Amino acid sequence: MPRQIVLATHNPHKVEEFQAIVAATRPDLEVVGYDGPEPVEDGVTFAENALIKARAAAEHTGLPSLADDSGVCVDVLGGSPGVFSAYWAGHAKDASANLDLLLDQLSDIGDPHRTAQFVSTIALVVPVAGREAVEHVVEGIWPGRLASAPSGAGGFGYDPIFVPDGQQAGAERTVGEWTADEKNAQSHRSRAFVALAGLLAEL
Structure with a gap:
């Protein structure tokens, strides 16, 4: 089981998304959602917020808990929204409002300067009886650039304007145009989880 x-x-x-990513690499683990109280995410980094959420879930459930804090970091905006x-x-x-505002802020910025990265930081907190929980933090980065207008109905958040690097010239698509399997194979969360997989083996 x-x-x-x-x-x-x-x-x-x-x-x-996490269920699909984990199932592809660790079928011995079952990712379940969290229905407990939502903590205040008052950290100023992805790592701080991921740990806040993972600690709260581990304390509430008594089970090993993962939390992802992620976002898009635009180079010309100094890493914001981050x-x-x-x-x-x-x-x-x-x-929708987030996406529209970001596009408006970049409306006068030409394509060569619209570089960005999706960043995912995953915290793992494992409760241990009689002592402090074991904690690990890993990061995944997915480089690309931002399109000038949304395209595609897939994904969520900023996916419809994010164009990942490494695609064939002239056939580039936003993540909103990718299938879920395509995204899960390359995304920032998938990259972070690969970094975490070895640690999970120790559970």
């Missing part, structure tokens, strides 16, 4: 590991998020898209990606347009999580 697969061992359960909690993904500390209330975002069903992230749960589905850790503020989910709230770039205001205090509410409005993916």
